[in-house]
Amino acid sequence: MSTASTRLPEGRYGRSSDERADRRLKVVGIALGAALLATVGWFGYHYVAGTDISAQVIGFQAEDDRVKVHLEVHKDSGTSGYCTVRSQAENGAEVGRADFRFDGSATRIDQVVTLRTTSRGTTAELVGCHED
Known part of the structure; x- marks a missing residue:
């Protein structure tokens, strides 16, 4: 006795519904x-290209009540816009934060700004810059 095959001959009856669903x-x-x-x-491009103001901290000098x-x-x-700078104490507590405004037609500004602190700051960190 031989067993009859239950598969349909390939190519004879078209594609099965499973193949159409898979496609x-x-x-x-x-x-x-x-x-x-x-x-x-799109979001990545606008996140990177959307900022018209960028800055970096070149250096800082800490004093008793200012940096x-x-x-x-x-x-x-x-x-025109502003950049936010903060300073932290040795224990990590924030002792000063301020926004510094930058206007005008110059495309590169090299400036020393003074950040007042509540106690001696040991860091100067650029938090970010934003356009108006």
């Missing part, structure tokens, strides 16, 4: 993946 799922998955990739790229901070600011011509 549909692949197409939907590729479309959703491309949309997600485009969204992440002198040497900032180098880069901005677009005609853009």
Whole structure:
């Protein structure tokens, strides 16, 4: 006795509904993946390119009730905004925070600003810069 095969002959009756469903799922998955990739790229670009003011701390000098901070600011011509600087004590507590405004047509500003502190600060940290 031989056992009869329950499989249909290949190519004789067209594609099965499972194969059509698999293809549909692949197409939907590729479309959703491309949309997600485009969204992440768009947000990433605007996060990086959206800032018209950037700065860095070149150096600082701590005194008893103030910290002198040497900032180098880069901005677009005609853009105005501010940079936030903070200082911390040796134990990590914040002892001073201030916003320093930058206006004008210069694209590079090299300036020493004075941050008043409640006690001796041991750091000078640039928190961030924002355009108006």
